[in-house]
Amino acid sequence: MLAVAALIVLPVAAVLGSWLEWNEQTAGILREMVATVLPGYAFTSLILCVAVGIGVAVVGTLAAAAVTLFDFPGRRFFEWALLLPLAMPAYVVAYAYTDFLQFSGPMQGWLRSTFGLEGRVFPEVRNTAGAAVVFVFTLYPYVYLLARAALAERAAHLMEAARLLGAPLATRVLRVAIPLARPAVAAGVALALMETLADFGVASYFGIQTFTTGIYKAWLAMDNRVAAAQLATTLLAVVVVLLAMEHRAQRRMRFSAARGARAGSAEAQPALLSGHRAVTSIALCTLPILAGFVLPVLFMLRPLAADWSVLPWDRFLQWAWNSVRLGALSATLAVAVAVLLASSLRRGSDAITRGVVRLAGLGYAIPGAVIVVGLLLPVGWLQSVAPQVPAVYWVTGTVLGVVWAYLVRFMSVALQSVQSGYSRIPASFDDSARMLGTGRLALLTRVHWPLLRGSAAAAALLVFVDVMKELPATLLLRPFNTDTLAVVAYQLARDERLGEAALPSLALVLVGLLPVLLLSRSVRRA
Template identity: 75%
Template sequence: MRRIRIFIGLPVLPRLSPVFRPLLLLLLASVLSLPVLALLAAWLPGGAGAASAWGILREMAATVLPGYAWTTLWLALWVGLGAACVGTAAAAAVTLFDFPGRRAFEWLLLLPLAMPAYVTAYAYTDFLQFSGPLQVGLRAAFGWEGRLLPEVRSLWGAVLVFVFALYPYVYLLARTALGERAAHLMEAARLLGAPLRRRIARIALPLARPAVAAGVALVLMETLADYGVTSYFGIQSFSTGIYKAWLAMDNRIAAAQLSTLLLVLVLALLGLEQRAQRRMRFAGGGVGRAGSAEARPARLRGRHAVLAWAVCGLPVLLGFVAPVLFMLRPLTADWSVLPWERFGAWTWNSMRLGGMTALLCVAVALALAFAVRRQPTALTRGVVRLASLGYAVPGSVVVVGLLLPVGWLQERVPQWGLGALVTTTALGIVWAYLVRFGAVALQSVQSGYARIPASLDDSARLLGVGRWGLLRRVHWPLLRRSTAAAALLVFVDVMKELPATLVLRPFDSDTLAVVAYQLARDERLGEAALPSLALVLVGLVPVVLLSRALRSREADA
């Protein structure tokens, strides 16, 4: 057991005296809530002044704000509708019907989770643009002239990229909801004489509705937080407007106000997602898979099986297979243009930041989860809520929320060198990662704690085990798998994170995500293929583990 003591180091929270534990929790709450508090402070009298802030808002309302709002609204509307249709149709196909290849499609439909949306955008742009191989080949083969396909870099191109990159969020939740009760209830309806179309419309879809709503909310949060696709396609959304206000116009207050509006939209979606998750408990309660051994998915043959193949195969093809093939084409065409000599440095920077953040997030998650387990006070619950909110905060909002107070302090006490400390070292970017992805680790650790009976704590206390001994000798052996999963998820998210990394990375510390974006922006798509495919390979790891976990859970059920 001695070697377990060095596993992370930060969960020494139980050793602290009762006086210092609340102070440490308050400090942690301040670290996690600083971005949101800084944005709210931009509207108050103080550094900028309320009058100046409202004046800037009125000026934006008369110029750029309507365009940002309208574009973001249409993008969210069509992406949400498309992801709901694709994800629900795929989940219904693999859950309610049986056809050749159904088992393979159950995990193949998860593959687009490994493909960052901005990588998909680069791949389709390289293949479908005017100078891409498809249009060049068509013009050469048929003697046609001019543009043969619509412009890829458009609002509709972004909608298609987001739909086929993010539909797995809807697919996962809808598949879980349908698998728990739909087959059993549809079998009962069949015995009562209801036709298949009516069983789907009256039973399956209403059961899946809360799960679909929760999945769509997650899709929209990812869409609103995106910067890579919207910036690369030249779409004027809130996310691109924030960076333009900060970096191009050097207007901190305008960036803070746009960030606040985007944060309000994301928080509204988070509330919708949590409400839908609560409703899913009622949809999934009662009779589960147990007791439904006689219920079997409906067997499909002929043209119906072909239709099911199309419903399941098209998202996999457009969301994963085609982008990977499009990125592999420049790799095999000309190896000399690939930046092999710098690829190792980019990979090391990405892995270094990912490893540091993963260890820190897991340590904070263990400390918070243990504090709530031992003393579920209002303070500990409040800090946990702040940490859980971080994943819903877009990376662009986190950046503005961190740099605002840093810039304010730098102007008033320049001798501290706080600005240089945050922007030229790993402190700022790891801080942003902690705010952004701490919720991922916390959710995984809390799910592990939910499987540990409280009676074990009582038994350990009766045997004279202290707080540190309880965590080290009782909880940690049971939480190792959960903490390993949390570290892996945070590591992969950090590797793929673009907005925060693009602004806060230290000098000469480019990551795979940043160089993929910069090379693609410079129209060097062949060179962008190498770091992009590396990100896809890293993203495949949690997808494979997720697929195995779903299969084992269904087998146990």
């Protein structure tokens, strides 16, 4: 248990411990950062977060309200199809739109040749506004899922009561339904903002100076681990604030759900729409799917259809094998540790076990760049004390470092799924097994595990897909000659070889569809 705690705590503790190296040189670096790059990083990140927060709140809430409160043609299809952008890594969407809409891309080329235009037809895609659009249409499902659940639980019968009191449709939606979903929308926005701050692929490719790209540059370009750690500390503080907002919103959601359950559970059907209202609802639901999934996939299929010989088929299998190998290893270890933690928490909820479980839940909120800095800082300290110990090789030259970063980052994903499985196992099963003389190990292997296999499989799938798409930690810690699909897609796009980047990018999308299909199945059941 203590080993798991050390595994999770070390990156964060190392980043915070960087402030213990305070001296004149460190103070000078910090003053230089405040005078030069730090305000720019903060301003760009703030503008991006504000734009993404407003965008995902509007798109996700409108989509959730449309499919939950109203009945129109295609509603059942849109209920699950609105989840499809979850399968798209944001940096893949950025590559797809850049390839299609840039000055030398097919769209502007066709417009110039058809209408006799000259120069740039569309504004530059790679800027802060373009990044905000990419994030909005790939991250709105966080808000959509939570807002849809909140509206489905409480809004329908209250809107019916408002209708009986004579309230028009617009009033019922804006003053009855949407306020009920505010805690859910706030939680979804907080999750989307954490993903935005953790992003490296989109910001780096678009040339946007955010905190994450600043950490990367400070460590590798400026060769200054203190500056990187201090930037990571600032980013970590912002993430902690967002995490607290998300937890508070979740508590408000549970409180509202309890009040809604006591208020009544009268059956109320969604309002039937026709004419222009139905067309408007269909358009509202179609736009996010087109912008976040359909169009990027079509843009990436274009190079495949145009010239198959350009694509790196000979190296694709090696990249795919590296990704699958790292994903399978990380998923297996994450599920094993999650089962041990969850079983320990079930046996006895002591302070140490509860603390370790809480720490494991923080990892998913920590950006990959912060985790990398937190892993490499202790290595630098160890080398300064004991130069003969090849610690750097242990972390950066083997699979150990990258799998360690994956476990810190995605342990909470596995733990949540396994704990969900445990919540469905009655405590009476444990009591009966103990009365029959079953020990702890036998209780886990012969009673719990057969009932947990479905949840464990779901946890392994989620961790596997997240590892396949992870970019910053893989980019910095991967072993030599072990490029993954995510790393190769980023490198090819950075070198402006967007046609070749289509193949690994599409492979990541196909893998990402697996958990989305699993989630959409549960949505249809609900």
